[in-house]
Amino acid sequence: MMKMKNTMGLLSLFISIFVFSQTKSVKKYPAKKVVKTVLKKKAEPKINPDLVVINEDVPVLIPQKKDGKFGYVNQKGKFIIQPEYHIAVFFAEDCNLLNSPNEKIRKFGTKEYGTVEKDLISYRVDQSGKRVYQYKNSDLGQCKIEFKQQQYQAYILNGFYGIIEPSKFVNAADYRDYQIYPQYEYLHIMEGDDVSNPMIVASHNDRFGVIDVHNKIVIPFEYSNIKRNFSWKLGKMFEVTKDGTTYYYIDSKNKAY
Template identity: 25%
Template sequence: MKIYSIIISLSILLLTYFVSENNIYPYKKSGKWGYMNPKGQIVVQPQFDYAYNFGESELALIKKDGKYGFINKKGEIIIEPQYEKAGRFGKFELTGVYQNGKYGYINTKGEIIIQPELDSASGFGESEFAMITRNGKCGYINKKGEIVIQPQFDDATVIWISELALIRKDGKYGFINKKGEIVIQPQFDYVESFEESELAMITQDGKYGFINRKGKIVIQPQFDKAESFGESELAMITQDGKYGFINRKGEIVIQPQFDEAESFGESELAMITQDDKYGFINQKGEIIVQPQFDYAESFEKSELALIQQDDKFGYINQKGEIIVQPQFGYVGSFDESELAIIRQGRKYGYINNKGEIIVKPQFDSASGFGEAEFAKIRQDGKYGYINQKGEVIVQPQFDSVYGFNETEFAIIKQNGKYGCINKTGEIIIQPKFDDVEKYDEFILGVQYGKSWGIITSKGEYIGFTEKDIEQEGKKEED
């Protein structure tokens, strides 16, 4: 099994390297931008005002004499610079362009699919459709550039959830399907998206209720306020200034009685307040933790929730048990991490979800992990990194540090210059550049003076030398 994993890892590594080998990357010399390959061979001579990285696209955006066009990886200009603005193609066959105050779409061959005559044009994102506006009305096009829903709505969303999109017409909200058919007539004062729920919140005459995907009102508008169900079986409502909860049948499961409340979300408990004190209830409406804290936060994606008492912070679990007594000057949320920030006095450390102090407070500042592998720490004005085991992998030594962002390296800053380190804390690119931009997993663009060069994630220069950096430095001094 281990050998199989190694083979897979090597295959991915070789594939990514092959992709890098067949790419070309922007560089800048004598005030103009061109492209070169990873071997340092110039593919496109410097001639552009600006040249963009290809990213996931087969075409890259270029700018010349104030106009935008596109170039391919062979260095051939596929679309002559002619547009005042242009979007990137990314993974798509169409992109928006702007000319003479109007928007249109072109394909990767440079053919105009929709003439620049639109007031606005959105990107496709992860949708099958892009939203357009013409004469102040919203409609949709598909990826072939065909107008599938004529501009007719006062407003619309670019997000399609379960085949439906929210629209507004004559001041009322409804929904359409992907055929352009109005599934739910615009009739509501306001509607929220269904998201992952079978019910959507609506308002009529200042009251809140819910509809199903067929547009049928299943919970009559009767509440002063309501929140969406989301993935929960209960939704929060208010009546006469008090908060309670209803189920998907519209039955009041927890009578409106609390001064404030938060939604259950994916948790078994919801935060409530009574007489300025915070506690927690379960989905039966039973008070599991009596309102007693000066402040509390919801559980969200964590097993523990933050509580505050007498200016001290601690944690409580979903059984209502206090796991960490309020004792810290500050605590952060766990989110999806094993560690959370704590502060004692003026120093920061980390605690695990069992309430054990993993890194005793010693840093001047610290960041949370979130879903990241590493977090930033600061001591004596310098930054480093710590992992989720509480091990300092990079001692605080840099003026600034940035996230790894799913790569094997992170950008650092020292004495006004940028470089890179790997996950073991080794400096792979010395901090000597004016700026750094990640092109892909193996290649970065680096600025030295007024020039930009290419460098590998191992610190190997491509198409320039130390002498070039020194010469640019002298130009800057002059």
């Protein structure tokens, strides 16, 4: 009897230990909280609906003069930046600002901004017309001079202008040595990025037009003057006048803006 009691006691102890061990093995721990990272979408820059693009070869903002003051019009001729400046040039890089010793203002030297002048003070403006920077001499760095050798040059013979390629020109008496045989009253090769195919302002019968190096007429001879400035290099446009007083810009297809 005593042996049975001892046996029953051991059996009860074994069952208790077994149950306790199983209880421990199924003990649940609280799940760790996972923090979800919400990625914020970057706000897309707002596009000004007035900056319409009709011709991809010319700027979206074009300097224009009205009542003696300059502003900027879009490609439809609507003033986006009102005419209030003495000077307004194409939106383009300013190497003096790009190389400024002041790193914070170098961004104003990019082509996203244009240079204007009012009351003898020069500014950089953005495409909305906001003045974002006023020029200071201390901010101006030195431009890195990049000189491009012109492939062609004007040549005068018997009072008339033609075009030669100096590297191939040998005999002035041989018409075959000329790129364009002298036949114009005046010629000026416009500065541009493509030295192998420059635009050339020419005068014929006292009227100005534009030709290429193959003597093909690009702009008809219908203007009293075409300015020999940086308008072609900066904006792929020509600054022209028919009356000698009122100047405006045209593109390479003779479309006025």
